[in-house]
Amino acid sequence: MLWEVEVVLENKKAARDPVGETIKRDLLAKKGYDMVTNVRSGQYLRINIESNDEQQAKQVVEKMCNELRIFNPVTQILTILNVKKS
Amino acid sequence: MNIKIAVIEFPASNCDRDALHVLNNVVNIKADLVWHNHFKEKDYDGVILPGGFSFGDYLRAGIIAAHSPAMDEARIMLEDGRPVLGICNGFQILTEAQFLPGALLRNESLKFVCKWVNLKIENNKTAFTNKLNKADIIDIPIAHGEGRYFTDKLKELVDNDQIVFRYTNEKGAITSDSNPNGSMDNIAGVCNLEGNCLGLMPHPERASESILSPNGTTHGKIIFDSMIDFIKKRSA
Numbered sequence: 001m002l003w004e005v006e007v008v009l010e011n012k013k014a015a016r017d018p019v020g021e022t023i024k025r026d027l028l029a030k031k032g033y034d035m036v037t038n039v040r041s042g043q044y045l046r047i048n049i050e051s052n053d054e055q056q057a058k059q060v061v062e063k064m065c066n067e068l069r070i071f072n073p074v075t076q077i078l079t080i081l082n083v084k085k086s
Numbered sequence: 087m088n089i090k091i092a093v094i095e096f097p098a099s100n101c102d103r104d105a106l107h108v109l110n111n112v113v114n115i116k117a118d119l120v121w122h123n124h125f126k127e128k129d130y131d132g133v134i135l136p137g138g139f140s141f142g143d144y145l146r147a148g149i150i151a152a153h154s155p156a157m158d159e160a161r162i163m164l165e166d167g168r169p170v171l172g173i174c175n176g177f178q179i180l181t182e183a184q185f186l187p188g189a190l191l192r193n194e195s196l197k198f199v200c201k202w203v204n205l206k207i208e209n210n211k212t213a214f215t216n217k218l219n220k221a222d223i224i225d226i227p228i229a230h231g232e233g234r235y236f237t238d239k240l241k242e243l244v245d246n247d248q249i250v251f252r253y254t255n256e257k258g259a260i261t262s263d264s265n266p267n268g269s270m271d272n273i274a275g276v277c278n279l280e281g282n283c284l285g286l287m288p289h290p291e292r293a294s295e296s297i298l299s300p301n302g303t304t305h306g307k308i309i310f311d312s313m314i315d316f317i318k319k320r321s322a
Contacts, residue, residue, distance in 0.1 A: 011191070014238065015191060015236050016194065016268070018192065018193075018194050018195070018196050018268075019192070019196065022196060043145075068153065069149060069152070069182065070145065070149075072146060072149070072182065072189050074181075074187075074188060074189045074236070074237065074238060075189045075191060075236055
């Protein structure tokens with residue numbers, strides 16, 4: 001069965017994110033959206049994977065992201081947003 | 087002794103021929119350009135991972151190249167004490183392959199920065215700085231978009247003397263104005279514990295001939311000369 005796994009990679013809080021800061025400061029705040037308190041940018045991966053079930057699809061994606069350093073644990077955190085049938 | 091250095095060529099390396107030119111024609115050492123899938127460590131006394139945009143910098147600068155077979159070969163050299171040098175994208179590859187601690191993030195300014203900077207020598211006991219003096223100031227160019235050094239183990243790096251270069255002003259003061267990319271503690275280059283692996287964002291191969299330098303200096307050449315000296319002493 002084919003599954004779709006959505007993955008987000010973003011910098012840890014300790015690592016400044018100038019992209020997010022610029023979007024907030026130079027676009028949102030200047031255009032009146034001063035109620036926005038923080039923006040963090042990241043990378044998004046949509047991974048289609050053959051797997052017996054949802055849990056296994058998630059586990060394989062987590063395993064390969066760790067093993068191959070798809071995210072860099074020094075600077076980034078990885079979040080699996082969603083797993084659904086593809 | 088016939089010293090031979092490999093300059094590894096990844097898809098989209100673009101400073102490989104500059105490094106090759108300096109080794110062959112300025113330092114006068116035999117060096118080969120070697121495609122990353124063909125590299126065999128047994129043929130070489132040292133290896134250089136050059137600057138550029140290996141594999142298009144996709145995912146993160148250096149991460150795809152870090153999984154290249156060339157890095158398995160380079161790891162053998164690392165472990166038996168031969169010199170491994172990573173310049174710019176090569177530094178990014180060395181951190182992603184975990185030869186060196188830390189990571190290189192996008193410049194704080196979000197701009198690609200291309201200019202000459204001053205570096206202070208913090209550690210002159212490495213394979214690449216043994217012909218420099220501690221606290222010497224050298225000038226050398228940078229050219230990168232992702233050079234902001236970050237580590238979650240800064241104290242460990244300081245305690246272990248792994249910080250090799252810091253960005254400074256002309257007088258050697260470590261200031262925020264002289265930090266071109268937002269690097270933690272103005273760090274421009276770090277080494278491994280043994281000192282035979284160095285990664286730096288600046289480009290010594292662009293600072294090895296006086297005709298290329300606005301000040302007529304050839305400070306970058308000292309890094310290659312040190313590397314050759316280290317190889318000679320090691321095999322003596």
